[in-house]
Amino acid sequence: MTVETKPSNVNDSNQETEPDQVLDDEVNKNPPVKKKTSSCTGLKAFLAALSFSYFSKALSGTIMKSSITQIERRFDLTSSTAGFIDGSFEMGNLLVIAFVSYFGAKLHRPKVIAVGCLTMALGSFLSALPHFFMGYYKYETASHTTSSDNLTSSINPCSLHQDVNDSMLEVSQSGCEKEPSSNMWIYILLGNMLRGIGETPITPLGISYLDDFAKEENVPVYVACLHTIAMLGPIFGFLLGSLCAKLYVDIGFVDPGSITITPQDSRWVGAWWLGFLIGGASSLLSAIPFCFLPKSLKKPEEANNDKTSCGLLENTSAMGNKLRPAKPKPKKLSAMMKDFCTSLKKVLSNRMYFTLLCASLLQFSSFIGFLTYKPKYMEQQYGQSTSKSNFLIGVTSLPPVGIGIFLGGLIMKKYKMGIVGATKFSFAMSFLSYAVSFLHFFVGCDNYVVAGMTVSYEGVKPIPYNENSVFSECNSHCHCASNVWDPVCGDNGITYASACLAGCESSVGHGKNMVFHNCTCLQLSSSWTGNNSATLGQCPKSEDCSRMFIYYTVIQVIGGFCYALGGTPAYTIMFKCVQPQLRALAVGLYTLILRMLGGIPAPVYFGAVIDKTCLKWGSTSCGQRGACRLYDSNAHRYVFLGLAAVLRGPSFLIAIIFYILVKKHFQNKNSKTIENGREDVSMNKEDNCKVKERLPGASDAENESSI
Secondary structure (H helix, E strand, O other): OHHHHHHHHHHHHHHHHHHHHHHHHHHHHOOHHHHHHHHHHHHHHHHHHHHHHHHHHHHHHHHHHHHHHHHHHHOOOOHHHHHHHHHHHHHHHHHHHHHHHHHHHHOOHHHHHHHHHHHHHHHHHHHHHHHHOOOOOOOOOOHHHHOOOOOOOOOOHHHHHHHHHHHHHHHHHHOOOOOOOOOOHHHHHHHHHHHHHHHOOHHHHHHHHHHHHOOHHHHHHHHHHHHHHHHHHHHHHHHHHHHHHHOEOOOOOOOHHHOOOOOOOOOOOEOHHHHHHHHHHHHHHHOOHHHHOOOOOOOOHHHHHHHHHHHOOOOHHHHHHHHOOOOOOOOOHHHHHHHHHHHHHHHHOOHHHHHHHHHHHHHHHHHHHHHHOHHHHHHHHHOOOHHHHHHHHHHHHHHHHHHHHHHHHHHHHHOOOOHHHHHHHHHHHHHHHHHHHHHHHHOOOOOOOEEOOOEOOOOOOEOOHHHOOOOOHHHOOOOOOOOOOOOEEEOOOOEEOOOOOOOOOEEEOOHHHOEEEOOHHHHHOOOOOOOOOEEEOOOOOOHHHHHHHHHHHHHHHHHHHHHHHOHHHHHHHHHHHOOHHHHHHHHHHHHHHHHHHHHOHHHHHHHHHHHOOEEEEEEOOOOOEEEEEEEOHHHHHHHHHHHHHHHHHHHHHHHHHHHHHHHHHHOOOOOHHHHHOOOOOOOOHHHHHHHHHHOOOOOHHHHHHOO
8 A cells, every 4th residue: 555655645746846847847958048149149140131131122222213314314204104113113012012921921031031132133133134235325416416526616506407407307217116225114114023022021021020039129129220221221322323323324335525415414314224233233142141041039038938927827738738839730722811811801900000001101102202203303493413413312311311210219119109109209200290391392493594495585584384485586597496405505594495596606616515606596685795605505503592402401301300200110000000910911911002002103193293394305216205304393393292292191180090099999998008018917917828828819809809
């Protein structure tokens, strides 16, 4: 009996101490120091790789934005068509983003991101490809540019145009059908679309990876760091775009002395293709680190402790299952699709998420349309070159935005903002930026003074848009072509569409240094008594316009900083609106809808309304309408800024509704402390553990109640 009793007592004591022994063994097997070091090292490596991929995708996207004007001129496109090309990036996202966001989270996320970076590189290289298959760029110009150096010392633009205009038109028409470059812009569209496909997995899979393996309080800081480093991409992108815009498109193949236009000219095309090659190389390099990162990392120490404390409240067998989970069986495709549809329904039926999505859509549409044509606006409104516009955007506008994004993350962490506090802060900063943006309407410049288009040939009376005419008695004896845009600046400060339309009868010099004399139309200006000569190029805008441009830059800096300050809180709001297991899908769906309904159409309809303000269209070699050469500055300002303001206005009304929903949901009696961004601590640990266990396989009603 004694022998039989002892084993029984021993077994009983073992049964009583088994949970503690199992816990001790589990702690001894995985010391906290090793866990923390391994997880921290892997997380830092992933964060560094993800940051560089963010930089690369932002760099490539900015190169496209900074080159849109160059592409428009090179391929003789309207602004709406150029906007359609720019929107093809979102089309690529639209094709795969929902499925990548959902199914990609179940795969090896770092390797999926690596494949995306490689695809981005291929898209950038494809966008640059048309340059190497097209002929040299031929800008529209008067026939005097074809003369040799020895014959340009005594040319009569007026009589010369009479003799060769008809023959030149016949030659251009005969070579029309043989021109292979008319549809080469399709390759840019396809390359931009391919780049959009490659960019798809980076944000949803990268953010969800950080959210899974980083401490909760560190996620806002990591997101802020990512967006701050990503801001370096646009800065370098616009600076690179500025450098490329200074270089002539056919650099190395065309004699610079034979070019009669300058970077300030509306016909100038820079080396747009060079930026795509550099952006593609950067994307290619960003793919390498992800090939060596693990599929998953160890959970942070705090998460393991929570799991251990939860296990103490359960029986021995349940605890053993948690410590040694069984390998899940792979799901069938039909089951995955059913699960996907169920998850999609949960996300879209979330009223807070849906309201936030609507407000963000209006904000994003305004932002993307404004950013796409911002360089063009600076060129046409303030007389800046494409190169200088890109440079100033990169130097003055983007650094305050990057600083604002980073400070927003720090402020959110310091004051422990939850969803209610983040909503108030983000709304306040966005509205302040919106109010500041209205100052842009008061810092515009007047139109270029162009004879027959914006003012009369006398230079004193503005001409209505529907009554402009480039012909006058002073140039009636020249029989000039009305569709030629080769502007000259008269000594009286008035721009003429061509030397022929200025009535110039002689010229001296060649190339950019050509000067025209005896211009009869300059004599019509009653206030002018000087020389009747003109030089190539448009006359610059007034000194008052230069002062207005400084005001515009200051307003941009202030407004951009305020808007970015609430950017990180606004981005993290979305994570708090949905269940943890649906966050990757929520981010992907959020990005999908914004790109589909905002990113694709916004550049097109912004470009369409800008086209309506064009005063002078260029001509292709076939005599068809090309890119716009001159805009009505006043109409351009009111249409461009007004459309952006009209889109943003209603978003603040929707934001108020969102705030009411958030406050009602997160400040009820059962979840008062969720505002600090944590689980409800009023629940005891046992209930908390049960909720965590129930979420993955819970019913729809249970999951919705646990948001």
